[in-house]
Amino acid sequence: MAEHTVSFDIASEPVGVQTGTLLTEAARSAGVEIIQPCGGQGRCGRCMIRIADGTIRRRSTLRLSTQDVEQGFALACQTVVEGDVAVVVPPQEKIERRLSTDLTAAPITVPVGYDYFRDQTVRRVNLTVPPPSMDDQTDDWSRLQTALRKPQFWSTVYDPALEQNQQQMLALGASLPLLRKVGQTLREGQWQVTVILDDESWSEDQLTVRLIDLQPGHTPDSAPLWATAIDIGTTTVTVWLVDLINGQVQAQASEYNGQISRGEDVISRIIYASKDSGHDEMRRLVLETVNHLLDRVCRRAKIESSEIVKATVAGNSTMMHLLLGIPAESIRLMPFVTGVNNTPLFRAGEVGFDICPEATVDCLPGVASYVGADISAGVLSSGMDDTERVSLFLDIGTNGETVFGSSDWLVTCACSAGPAFEGAGVLHGMRATRGAIEEVWINAQTYDPSYRVIGEVKPSGLCGSGLISLLAELFLNGLLDKGGNFNASLPTDRIRRGEHGLEYVIAWADETQHGRDIVLTHVDVDNLLRAKAAIYAGFTVLADSVGVPLDTVEQVLIGGAFGKYINVEKAVEIGLLPDMAWDQFHFLGNTSVLGAYLALLDRKARVRVQDIANRMTYIELSADNSFYDAFTSALFLPHTDLGRFPSVVKELEQIEEQRHVLMENHD
C-alpha cells in the first residue's frame, strides 16, 4: 500500500509511494525524466528540483547553497519522501546534438598502405550450384559447400603471398535459421545464389567460415557490401557506414550516448547499473542509441539496416561491458578488474544490433579496466605502434588514458582525471554545446575577460577548452598564483569572495543566458588542477617506468573529441601537456572509430590491434607510489619543476617584462 502521494508539476497524475522512496524513483514511476549525470550519487547537483510542499528529508546538501535550501531546492537523487509531496521540476538541461551534424561532414582519410580490399574476413561470392538430379542426390547444404570450395573463391580473396591463405576453407558453419532457408533460396535463384561469408575468427590461420546470409540470384561485383564501425563513447556514440567493396565511409552519424542522463562518467554509470534493473536499462539505452544511429546512416544511404553484414566495435571497457550486459561492478572496485577484455565474436542478433542478425559483431580488445578497446583502436589508427619515433598518445577525458612508446615497446595508464574538463565538478562547467564559453582572453591591465561562445549566443557556462583557456589566462596575468590561489589584492571587482571562497567573474549576470554571474571558484580551480596534474603525472610515471625521459618524445598524438578543440598553447601553459614545439602535437579526432574502421576493413589491422592490446604494459597508478609524488608535483601552474616548462618560463618572463615597461610608462 502506498503511504504517500508525490505529485510532479509536469506529470499528468500523482504517484503513490512508500516512506523512504527517493524522489528519482518516484519520478520514474510518474514518467518524469530527471537527469542524473553523476549516476544518482549527489555529486553533480544537476537533478535539482524544488519542493513546493510536503515532508521530505535531504540526505545530502553538498551541491546546494544555504539559499537553495531556504528556497526549497533539493537534489532528487538525495531526497527521501516522508509525507505527501508536491515537486516542481525545472527545465532539464537540454542535450543538444550538435556533434551529429558536425561529424557527418568530416572527410575520412584512409591511411595509406592498407590493402583492405584484399584481406577482409567478409566475402561475397556469386555461386552457381549444380542442380541435383537422380544421378547426383547430394543434399542442398553439401552441394552449397562443394560449390564454395572452388579455389577461385579463396585464392582471389586471400593474399597469395601467404601460403596458408591459399588453402581451402575447412568447414562452413551456419545458424539454424539460415540452414532453414538454404533449400528454398537455391531453388528460388534457380541454383544461382549470392553467398555472404565471414570467418569464424579474424586470425590469419583460421579457415573456418560461417554463413552470414544467402540470397537468390547473383549480385553485381560492384554493388556495395555494407558494414559498420562503431565507437561507443561514454559521452558520444559514433557510427560509420562502410562499403566493404570500395572501403569508403558512405555515411556517418553521432549522438550522445543514451546512458548520459544516468551518469556522466563511467563510475557513475557503473553505480547506476548496479542498482535494481539498472544493468538492463543501461544496455537498452546504449542499444537504442546505436540502433537509432544505424537507422540514420541507413536512411541516408537508402538501404535496409539488414543489409549490414558486419560490425566492428570500439569503446572503453565500461561501455563494452554495459553494451554486452556483462556486469561492470568489478571495474570500480579494488583490484579493478574487468569481466572480459577479449570477447569472442558475437552475432548481431545476440548483441541486439538491428542489422543482419547473423552479422559478426567484433568487439575490439581492451587492456584493463581503464584502458579499453577505444585506446587499442586509437593506438592502431595513430600508427604509434608502427614507428620508431617515441610517441605519446593521449585521450584527454574523464579517464585520461595515455600510451607511451614506439614500435618496440608500449606502456599505458589511466589517470582518473575526472570529468572536470568535460564541465562536471565545476560550478559553471558544461559540455561543449551551444552557450559554452570555449576560449577566454584576459586584459593584462583591466583584468577583464573577453570570450568566444559556441553558437555566438549569450554564455551559460564554460566548456573544457574554455576552462583551460581561462585557467591559463588567470595564471599568466597574475590573477592566480602558481599554487592556484586567487590574488585578492588586485584592483578588480572580478575577484570577489563568494559562497565557495574566492572566485573570478567571467560574465556578469546581464551578459548571461540565465541571468546569473558566471564564475570560476577556488574549488573549481582546485578540481581543474587535480585533473591536469593527474594527466601530467601519468606521463611522468610512464616515462619513469621504462626509464625513457619524457623529453625524448618526438610526437604527441591526441585523440578524442575533446582533443580537437584544445588550444595546445594554453594546455602547455597550465602544465596539462608537456612543453614541446607545437608542430609535434597532432590532433587525430575520433581515433577509436577510425581504428574500428581499419580493423573492419583489414584482417592485418585486426591482428595488429590485438597485438597492440597484448603488447601494452598497463601501469596501475593507484598502486604506484611514484604516481602520488608526481601528482603532487604537478598540482602547480604549470608544475613544481619549472625546468620542465621552459617555454612557459620564458613567456612569464616576457609578460613580467612588459608589465614593468607598462608600469614604468605609468610612472
Added chain:
Amino acid sequence: MAEHTVSFDIASEPVGVQTGTLLTEAARSAGVEIIQPCGGQGRCGRCMIRIADGTIRRRSTLRLSTQDVEQGFALACQTVVEGDVAVVVPPQEKIERRLSTDLTAAPITVPVGYDYFRDQTVRRVNLTVPPPSMDDQTDDWSRLQTALRKPQFWSTVYDPALEQNQQQMLALGASLPLLRKVGQTLREGQWQVTVILDDESWSEDQLTVRLIDLQPGHTPDSAPLWATAIDIGTTTVTVWLVDLINGQVQAQASEYNGQISRGEDVISRIIYASKDSGHDEMRRLVLETVNHLLDRVCRRAKIESSEIVKATVAGNSTMMHLLLGIPAESIRLMPFVTGVNNTPLFRAGEVGFDICPEATVDCLPGVASYVGADISAGVLSSGMDDTERVSLFLDIGTNGETVFGSSDWLVTCACSAGPAFEGAGVLHGMRATRGAIEEVWINAQTYDPSYRVIGEVKPSGLCGSGLISLLAELFLNGLLDKGGNFNASLPTDRIRRGEHGLEYVIAWADETQHGRDIVLTHVDVDNLLRAKAAIYAGFTVLADSVGVPLDTVEQVLIGGAFGKYINVEKAVEIGLLPDMAWDQFHFLGNTSVLGAYLALLDRKARVRVQDIANRMTYIELSADNSFYDAFTSALFLPHTDLGRFPSVVKELEQIEEQRHVLMENHD
C-alpha cells in the same frame, strides 16, 4: 464473415466457417482432435466421421464402402462444408503407450571395447582460479582461460597415445549469457568453480572448446554428469538419460511421436508440414514429445533437466528436418534430395530442447532422403562396419532401409515398403498394441485359425507380425497360391467373397472387440506382397550392385522396434527375409538410439558414425531398372525363383507329403 455453422457433438460450441472449408480445419478451430494418420490425403480412412445433418461434399470416397456413405459417414480430411453441418465424431483410435514401459525395463549393454570415459568431448573440470590482486589485474575471462590451460585438464582426458590430444586447448568460446555470469560465479565460488566444456567439433584434431556451463564451487568427481541420447522415430521417440561419468543409462522413456496424428509415414508428414503453418506445428509436436520424455527421465533420476549438458540425436532424414524446422518438401519430390545430411552442431536453446541451453545438440549424419542418421547410427551399433563378415542390416518398416557390406565396403538403399507391416493399407491392420493379433496358426485340415492377441483380450485387428504370420500360414496351407490368390474351392466358409473381392475371415464378429468380422482381403494380400517384395528386391539390387551374391551373407542384423517381434521362420516363408539358418539372424532392438548413445560417449564412435555415413554408397532404387525386375520376381510367395528359398521348398514338400498321408489315411 462466416457463412456456415459447423457443430461437433464432442465440442462445447459450434464454429463459423466459409464454404469450401475442410471438416478437419473446422475441427481444429473447434478444438476437436481428429487423427489423420495419412496426413490428410484421404488414403487411410482413419478420420472417418458421421454427418448427422447438413450439406457437405465428399472429395474422395476411396476408403468408404457404399454402406458407409449411405449411413452418412465421410472422411473429415476429404469433406468440404457447403452449408450448416452437424458432425458426430466417433471415438478416436487410442494410442496406447505400451512401448514406454516396455523399453524402460530393458537393460543396456555397452559393447565391449569402448573406452568411452577417456575420450568424451564433454569435460567437467574443478577449477581453482587465482583471485585478482593489484599486482595481477587480468580480467575474469582471461583468468578463467589461463587456469583452464593447465595440462592436467587435457592430458588426463585425452588419449595420450594420440599426440595432438596432449596439446593445449586453442581457444575457448562462450555465449553472451554465459560470459555475463563468469564474474559473479567466480566470486560466489570464492574462485573455485566447476566448468563444463564441450568441443566446438567432435573431430579428433579440433581443440577449440566451448563453455557449456559454469557453477560456483567444486563438484565431487563421482557426481553424475548428465547427457541424453535421443532417437526420433517416425512412430516412436526414445530418450535415454546417460551419466557421462560412469557411462550408464540411468533412465529411459519412449512414447509415440506427437506428429503421429498428422501422418503415419514420412510422406504424409511432409505433405502435412507443407500446408500453411504445418511446418511449425510439426516441429512443435515433436519437440513436445522430446521435452515430455526428457521431463520423465529427469523426474525418474530426480534431477533438473537443465543439468543435461549434451544431446546426441538420431532419426531418419524427414524426422531430422521436421525437428530442426528445415523444409522437407524436396525429400519427397524428384530427385529426392534432403536439405542437409550433415548438420553443424547446435545449441539446445536454438533447437528447442528443454535442457541446459548451451548444451551441444549433435544431430548424427544421414546419407540420403530415405537413409538417415538412424541407419548410420544403426550400422555403428550393429558393428557391421567393423567386421570382415559380409552382413545385411535391415530396418524393417515403412522405408525398409537396408545396408549390405562389411568393413571393406557398404552399400545401402531404401525400398519404400510402405506402411503395410505397420498395419496401414490393410483393412484390419493396426499397430502392435492391445487387441492386435500378433501370431496366427491355421489348422491344415479345417483351415480354421488360432491366434495370440496382445494383452490377451478380444482381437480388434492384426499387427505386422500377425500379418506375416497369417500370410505364411495361408500360403503353406494352400489357402493362398504362390501368386497370392485365394483358393475359393477349399471346403471352408472362412474364404468368401467380400466387398473387396475374396477374403479370409480370421475372427468372427462374436469373437472380436468391435463386433465385426476381422478379415484379410485380396487387396490386403496384394499390399503385403508388394511390401515384402520391395524389401527383398532391395537385397537383390544391393547384392547385384557390388557383384556379391546374397548367399554369401554371413549374418542378418535386424534393427527397429518391429524387428523385435518378427517371427523369422514365417518371414522367410513368405520371402520377406532371405533363406538362412536361424542363428544367422540377430535382433538388435533400437539400433538408432544405441548408436546415438555410443556416439555420445565416445569421440571415436562419433568419428566412426561420420565415416559410416561417408562410406555408404546410396543406391536410388527408383532410378534403378534392375529394381523393377527384382521387385516383380519377388511378388510371389516366397519368390519366382524357388532356388533362393530351399528351406521353404523343403517345408512345402513335407506339408504336401503329410497331406498325402492324411488323405491316404482318410481313404
